Amino acid sequence: MPKSQLLKRGFKANAEKLSVSYREYLSIKAWEPLCAFKLAEFLKIPIFQATDFVSSETEIQTLKSDEWSALTMVTKKENRIIIYNPFHSEQRQQSDVMHEIAHIVCEHKRDCDKYDFPIPFGMHEFDEVQEEEAKCLGSTLQLSKACLFWADKRNFTYEEIALKFNSSVDMVRYRMNITGIAKRKFITIK
Numbered sequence: 001m002p003k004s005q006l007l008k009r010g011f012k013a014n015a016e017k018l019s020v021s022y023r024e025y026l027s028i029k030a031w032e033p034l035c036a037f038k039l040a041e042f043l044k045i046p047i048f049q050a051t052d053f054v055s056s057e058t059e060i061q062t063l064k065s066d067e068w069s070a071l072t073m074v075t076k077k078e079n080r081i082i083i084y085n086p087f088h089s090e091q092r093q094q095s096d097v098m099h100e101i102a103h104i105v106c107e108h109k110r111d112c113d114k115y116d117f118p119i120p121f122g123m124h125e126f127d128e129v130q131e132e133e134a135k136c137l138g139s140t141l142q143l144s145k146a147c148l149f150w151a152d153k154r155n156f157t158y159e160e161i162a163l164k165f166n167s168s169v170d171m172v173r174y175r176m177n178i179t180g181i182a183k184r185k186f187i188t189i190k
Contacts (some may be wrong), residue, residue, distance in 0.1 A: 006132040015137045018105065019144035031150035033165045034141060036097035040082065045104055047097065049086040063087050072103045078096035080104050091168045093143060102137035103130065136178075142167055143175040152181055 020030045026042055028034065040047050050063055062068060063085050069092070070084040082100040084093055108130045143165055151161045158172045165172075176182035 004131050007136060011133065012136060012140070017141040018137065018144055019140045020146060022141065023144075030144065030146035033147070034144075035166070036094045036101060036142070038084055039141065040097060040101055043101065043104070045101060046079070048081060048083050050083050053083065070100050070102045072108075089168075089173075091162065091166055094166050095168065095171055096140065098142045099138035100136050102134040102141065105141045106130070106133050106137060108134070139171060139175055139178075143171060143179070145179050148172075148175060148179060148181050 019034070020038055020043070023034055025029055025031065026034070026038060037047060050068070054060065054063070064087045065159075066088070068085055070082060073081050073083060075081060082097060082104075084096050084100070086093070090095065092162070108127070110127070146164055148161070149162065154165065158169050158176070161167075161172045162169045173182075180184065
């Protein structure tokens with residue numbers, strides 16, 4: 001099934017609305033950058049660096065190898081927390097944390113019937129629909145259409161957009177393509 005068909009009708013539009021709403025709650029304009037860590041604080045989601053839980057040289061090297069990004073974990077008290085890789089760039093951390101926030105906002109659940117304890121996201125089966133929802137919402141929280149239109153109106157390059165919104169150029173390219181703004185730039189008006 002094409003990834004575009006994994007999302008329920010209206011999911012992308014709702015993601016855009018949430019992105020604007022969270023900015024309003026945090027007293028920032030719809031086109032201004034939204035910090036993942038401030039959003040998590042607003043949503044009362046505790047965030048930890050993976051180095052708070054690992055200390056062996058092997059574990060640290062695994063984190064530094066770029067093989068692991070972040071996860072959402074349910075504690076014994078049924079609270080959700082996010083653990084992220086502090087060795088990634090600041091832009092990647094923003095993206096990773098936004099993705100995990102999206103899992104929480106979407107109230108994604110994992111089938112943990114096989115285990116005697118809650119398994120964190122990222123450490124078990126891959127649910128394609130949930131991952132596509134988190135990708136869509138997380139990227140929209142980081143770079144809403146309002147942000148992209150604001151930057152496009154000012155003729156920002158992808159690099160300038162990435163710098164302004166603390167994201168990667170790849171994330172800017174993805175959002176410009178998925179929203180159709182990139183295609184719009186190449187239409188010649190006659």
